[in-house]
Amino acid sequence: MNLKKLSEKLYAELVIQFEETISIESPIEKFRTNLALVQKALAQLKIQLAQSGFADEAEEIYFFKKGKPRIYALLILITERYAIEASMPLLGKEKQIAHLKSQLFFIDRFFRQNEFLYQYYRLDAVDLDDRYFRRNRSSQLIGFAEVPDVDPTFSTVADYLFSKFIAYEKLQESIKQEIEMQKGGTDAVHKNAFKDLKWTGEAVNMVELVYGVFETGQVNGGKITLSELMEFFGQAFQVNISGYFKRFADIKRRKSMSKTRYLDEMQQLVSKRIEDSDAWIPEDQKSRYGF
Incomplete structure (x- = not known):
């Protein structure tokens, strides 16, 4: 199985496995279980890459632009969600809403700090793929605000940030929905209208x-x-x-x-x-x- 098919297979399996962990009541236990599932999938990808490599340039670009980021985004998403829930004020609706809004501000700032690449992601552009999603390319092409030290054999200059874009967009949407529910706003009105x-x-x-x-x-x-x-x-x-x-x-x-x-x-x-x-x-x- 090539890396494109493997990444798609592992992602589909993770979605199902996450669904099966919904019944776990303990937040920390659910977090640990889901984290282990994603880490196992990433380890499988890394092993397969070391064994087979890429068939061609197109497969390498797909893997680091879409295949790996979709899976790594799950790791970021469950980590961020757990951190938000763990730091949520226990009492006071206004305090809880303020906490959620502070998370939205953080996400928005992250998007602005990485504006150029974020727009590249949103537009699904391809003209710089050869530089962003192939290994051993220079990170000096763009002044990225956040590029951690990563394994150069299993990462590119942009795949980590694409993972964060995927995760943060999902996180942003879920936070907005939670704020609306806390306020009893349009979502609640809409639900009552069609109850x-x-x-x-x-x-x-x-x-x-x-x-x-x-x-x-x-x-x-x-x-x-x-x-x-x-x-x-x-x-x-x-x-x-x-x-x-x-x-x-x-x-x-x-x-x-x-x-x-x-x-x-x-x-x-x-x-x-x-x-x-x-x-x-x-x-x-x-x-x-x-x-």
Whole structure:
């Protein structure tokens, strides 16, 4: 298995493994468990790199630009989240909100300190990839605000910062959501406005739907984890899909002609509606279609 495929495989496994640790009640135990999982994955990547190397320049660039950073970002994310939770004031909503806002300020300052490379990351630019994501390139190309001493055989000048960009964007979004919840703001209002909306179909159908949304990169330009999407859909429609990885395994084991039967049914019904769009709609059905 080449390093690109291995990094993608390990990342997918980590997402599932993290989901399985949700039931761990102790924050420190959950942190230690998840940290060990990420460290093990990184160790596997390092061993494979030492054994096989890269097939070509393109594989090296992909590995240090996307493959390794996605995994290393998980290590940064769980470490930062634990630190924020551990230092959170125990009492006082205003103090807790102030604590969360101070974290947002820190993240924003980090983005500004690394403005040039952060914009390169946001734009998904490629013109400097050869210099940023191949080993033994000079760090003097840009005055990076933060480049730690790293193993030159397993790192490049920019892969660490890309890892932090990925992690900090996710952390920034989760902190903003927590502040809104603390304030009882727009998120809470939105939730109350649609509190009666519930998923009444089979939970496995939602899992199939969310996988489709995830694989096609429809949310945040694809910069969202599968577990985050599952959590959003589950909360929005009040359905428990925490064991989605097991349900997906059931989908894979289906014996029917098509394993994606729910998505196939959706496609057929939407196509039928398009074909029937000019057809007469009975009065008692108009409300269903928004007339």
